[in-house]
Each structure stands twice: as C-alpha cells, then as structure tokens.
Amino acid sequence: xxxxxxxxxxxxxxxxxxxxxxxxxxxxxxxxxxxxxxxxxxxxxxxxxxxxxxxxxxxxxxxxxxxxxxxxxxxxxxxxxxxxxxxxxxxxxxxxxxxxxxxxxxxxxxxxxxxxxxxxxxxxxxxxxxxxxxxxxxxxxxxxxxxxxxxxxxxxxxxxxxxxxxxxxxxxxxxxxxxxxxxxxxxxxxxxxxxxxxxx
Amino acid sequence: xxxxxxxxxxxxxxxxxxxxxxxxxxxxxxxxxxxxxxxxxxxxxxxxxxxxxxxxxxxxxxxxxxxxxxxxxxxxxxxxxxxxxxxxxxxxxxxxxxxxxxxxxxxxxxxxxxxxxxxxxxxxxxxxxxxxxxxxxxxxxxxxxxxxxxxxxxxxxxxxxxxxxxxxxxxxxxxxxxxxxxxxxxxxxxxxxxxxxxxxxxxxxxxxxxxxxxxxxxx
Numbered sequence: 001x002x003x004x005x006x007x008x009x010x011x012x013x014x015x016x017x018x019x020x021x022x023x024x025x026x027x028x029x030x031x032x033x034x035x036x037x038x039x040x041x042x043x044x045x046x047x048x049x050x051x052x053x054x055x056x057x058x059x060x061x062x063x064x065x066x067x068x069x070x071x072x073x074x075x076x077x078x079x080x081x082x083x084x085x086x087x088x089x090x091x092x093x094x095x096x097x098x099x100x101x102x103x104x105x106x107x108x109x110x111x112x113x114x115x116x117x118x119x120x121x122x123x124x125x126x127x128x129x130x131x132x133x134x135x136x137x138x139x140x141x142x143x144x145x146x147x148x149x150x151x152x153x154x155x156x157x158x159x160x161x162x163x164x165x166x167x168x169x170x171x172x173x174x175x176x177x178x179x180x181x182x183x184x185x186x187x188x189x190x191x192x193x194x195x196x197x198x199x200x
Numbered sequence: 201x202x203x204x205x206x207x208x209x210x211x212x213x214x215x216x217x218x219x220x221x222x223x224x225x226x227x228x229x230x231x232x233x234x235x236x237x238x239x240x241x242x243x244x245x246x247x248x249x250x251x252x253x254x255x256x257x258x259x260x261x262x263x264x265x266x267x268x269x270x271x272x273x274x275x276x277x278x279x280x281x282x283x284x285x286x287x288x289x290x291x292x293x294x295x296x297x298x299x300x301x302x303x304x305x306x307x308x309x310x311x312x313x314x315x316x317x318x319x320x321x322x323x324x325x326x327x328x329x330x331x332x333x334x335x336x337x338x339x340x341x342x343x344x345x346x347x348x349x350x351x352x353x354x355x356x357x358x359x360x361x362x363x364x365x366x367x368x369x370x371x372x373x374x375x376x377x378x379x380x381x382x383x384x385x386x387x388x389x390x391x392x393x394x395x396x397x398x399x400x401x402x403x404x405x406x407x408x409x410x411x412x413x414x415x416x417x418x419x
Contacts, residue, residue, distance in 0.1 A: 011231055011270060011273070012229075012230075012231045013294075014273065014291075015231040015234050015235055015238075015273060016231075016294070017291055017292070017293075017294030018238060018273070018276070018277065018291060019234060019238060020294050020295070021286055021290050021291060021294060021295065021296050022238065022242065022286075024295070024296035025285070025286065025296045025300040026300050026306060027242060027245055027285060027300060027303060027306060028238065028241045028242065028306065028307070029241075029306060029307060029308050029309060031308075031309040032237075032241050032307045032308055032309045032311070032312055033234060033237035033238065033241055034237075034309070035309045035312040035313075036236070036237040036240055036241065036312055036316075037227075037233040037234070037236070037237050039312065039313075039316065040226060040233075040236065041226060041227070041233070045226070046223055080317065080319070081316045081317040081318065081319040082315075082316045082317075082318075082319040082320070083319070084319065085319040085320065085321040085322065085323075086321065086322065086323060086366075086369075101210075103208070103209060103210030103211075103352050103354070104205075104207050104208060104210070104254075104258070104350060104352055105207055105254055105257070105258070106268065114226060115226045115236070117221045117223075117226075118219075118221055118228070118268065119218050119219055119220060119221055121268045122215075122218075122219075122268070123209055123212075123215035123264065124215040124216050124217060124218045124219070125218045126209055126210065127209040127210060127211065127212045127213070127215050128213075128215070128218070130210045130211055130354065130396070130407050131210075131211045131354075131396075131397055131400075133405060134402065134405075136218055139217055139218045139220065140218070140220050141220075147404070148404065149404040149405070149406070150404060150405050150406075151390075151406050151407070151408065152405075152406070152407045152408070153408055153409075154210065154352065154355075154407060154408065154409040154410075155410070156350040156351070156352065156409045156410045156411070157322075157350060157366070157369060157372070157386055157410035157411075157412070158321075158322040158369060158370075159366055159386075159388075159410050184223060185223045186220070186223075191220075
C-alpha cells in the first residue's frame with residue numbers, strides 16, 4: 001500500500017500502535033481483522049437490500065411478509081446477523097415518504113445496506129433531518145410534492161429500519177435483477193428515490 | 201461530574217449542509233478499516249457491551265471535532281484502558297509492557313462469519329404486561345439522564361402517540377452502566393413535528409423514535 005512508502009499520519013501511527021499492542025498481548029488475531037474488513041468491503045453492502053426491495057416489488061406475498069416480520073422475510077434471502085437482528089421495513093407510497101436516521105450515533109441495517117456512508121454518520125444529517133427533512137432531501141436532489149407526508153424514523157434502540165421505495169413506473173416487464181439495479185442505497189434510507197428506467 | 205453526551209445533536213443548528221456521497225467505497229483510508237475491525241474483534245473479548253462502547257464514544261470531550269472512525273478509535277482506546285486491558289503508556293509506546301489480562305474470547309479468522317451471523321439480539325422474554333398500547337397518548341420524561349441514555353434531548357418532555365409495541369429489549373440505560381440487561385418494553389412513539397419544533401414545523405411531517413417504557417408516562 002502507498003502509505004508504506006510515505007510518512008505515516010498521526011492517526012495511522014496511533015492505529016498501528018493499537019493493533020501492535022493488541023497483537024502482542026494476544027487479544028486479537030490479525031487474520032480475523034482481515035476477514036472482517038473483506039466482509040464489509042466485498043460481501044455485505046446495499047446490493048443485498050436492493051434484492052430485498054426487488055423481491056418485494058415482484059412478489060406480493062413476500063412484500064406482505066416483509067412488512068409483517070422483516071427480520072424473517074429478509075433472512076429468507078440469506079441476510080441476517082449483526083446490526084440487523086431486529087428489522088422493520090417501511091414502505092413508501094403515493095403521498096407517504098419515509099426517511100431513516102440515527103441522531104444519537106450511526107445505527108444502520110448492516111446486513112442489507114452494509115456500512116453507512118459518511119454523511120449518514122455526520123452531524124449535518126443527524127441534526128437536521130428530524131427538523132427539516134425537506135431541506136435535507138433537497139440537498140440530495142429530491143423534491144417531494146407538498147402534499148406528501150414525511151415520516152422520519154430515529155433509530156434509537158436496536159431496531160433497524162429499511163425503506164421500501166416506490167417501484168418506478170414503466171418497469172412492468174423487467175426481471176428481478178434489472179429491478180434491483182434501480183434500487184439505490186439512498187432510496188433504502190429515504191434520501192433518494194429508486195431510479196427510473198434508463199436513469200444513471 | 202455531570203454526564204454529558206456530545207452525540208445528542210438531533211434538532212441542533214449550525215453543522216452546515218449534508219454532503220451526499222456515491223454508493224461505493226465504505227472506507228476512505230486503510231486505517232479506517234483497521235479501526236472498524238479492531239472494534240469488532242476487541243468487542244468479542246467480552247469485556248464490555250455495545251451500550252458501554254456508545255457511552256465511551258459520546259462522552260469524548262472532542263467528539264464533535266473528530267471524524268467518525270477517529271471517534272471509534274478514541275472510544276476503543278478509552279474502553280481498553282478503563283477495563284484494564286492496556287495502559288495509556290503502552291498505547292503511546294506502541295509496545296506491550298504488562299502481561300495480558302484474561303478475556304472471554306480471542307476472535308479467530310474462521311470464527312468471524314459465525315460471530316457476524318449470530319449478532320447480538322436484544323429481545324428478551326416478556327415477564328410483565330406492556331403498560332402502553334398502540335394509539336395511546338404518552339409523554340416522554342422531562343429530566344435529562346445522569347448517564348448514557350437513548351432518549352434524545354429533542355424528544356424530552358414531548359407528547360406523542362404509541363404506534364407499535366416492539367417487545368421487551370435489553371435496556372440501554374442500565375446495560376451501559378454495567379447494571380445488567382434490565383429488559384424493558386420498547387415502543388415506537390410518533391410525534392407531530394409541531395410538538396417538537398413549534399411554528400417552524402411543516403404540516404404532514406412526523407418523527408418517531410423507539411422508546412423503552414421507563415422513558416414514558418401516560419399523557
């Protein structure tokens with residue numbers, strides 16, 4: 001890696017010192033750290049959630065199970081575990097939009113969305129979305145009709161929320177995989193909408 | 201010393217605009233990934249719980265000046281020192297000087313998948329009936345807590361409606377203080393924005409949060 005050849009920053013030195021001492025004391029197995037990182041870099045991410053949403057769009061019985069017991073329905077697709085132990089799915093509909101936040105820290109449904117983006121964990125989003133959701137959505141380029149009701153869900157306990165965005169119009173003939181490709185990470189947090197066909 | 205959480209920022213002004221970020225890279229530097237992994241691996245030692253680590257992070261005096269993974273790093277160092285696994289001298293020197301203390305577990309590479317799959321469910325068997333039911337009006341506690349809590353300041357002393365009963369869950373306030381799991385009923389409580397923000401609230405805006413029963417009284 002590049003940093004091996006350059007001056008280490010203070011924080012890099014501090015992390016390296018911590019890992020060294022923890023290894024010397026036998027509290028960690030450095031190989032386990034590599035597996036953890038690989039898991040969240042390459043295996044667990046928002047494509048999981050996109051598959052859940054696409055399934056809910058094409059399969060009404062699955063959608064019903066998802067809205068009734070999201071933890072079990074999501075596990076049907078093989079996604080479960082840490083930071084997704086107690087899932088609730090909330091569905092957008094005409095006139096109703098849902099947005100998720102954790103004002104107190106960074107609670108986020110890891111098994112379906114992976115690790116949260118920087119903005120989700122940062123003070124501007126956490127402080128403002130509960131107070132001015134329309135203003136925050138505008139910063140994501142999303143403008144909802146004035147008549148649309150907005151619910152902001154503050155994840156204060158161990159329940160994790162997944163937004164089911166509205167299915168875009170004109171997608172009737174699409175396969176489940178093609179539909180999943182329209183489901184963005186932000187649309188499952190509520191700061192975006194699912195892509196229209198042909199939109200990138 | 202009064203307990204101060206620097207993380208309780210819902211509704212506060214002055215933090216500027218949100219900066220959206222494309223889907224993709226989850227880490228923005230190699231060290232961030234190491235901090236995430238160290239946090240999970242050292243959590244597996246069993247010397248503290250998730251609520252204790254949230255408490256360690258939110259009480260960092262410079263919380264609002266740190267980046268996210270810096271908060272995790274400083275919080276982790278604080279826990280390790282507080283729980284006696286390491287000294288600050290050892291961390292500064294980058295070299296172990298004292299013998300390790302016993303830990304419940306050292307996470308091995310081949311145990312990672314099972315650890316993540318298992319997670320840490322917080323729902324427990326209910327032994328008392330729920331005090332509130334959906335549709336019931338409630339008021340949140342007015343007084344600030346003198347310890348870690350998950351009752352955000354912006355919903356303190358506010359009137360809302362119970363929307364959903366979520367079962368009985370490990371109570372973060374007790375768990376963070378080392379007072380055991382103390383399971384309590386958990387509810388989704390919804391507030392009209394006008395109750396929270398007064399005249400600046402726009403119609404059709406509501407906010408909900410998940411509240412343990414001790415946060416609530418009948419209204």
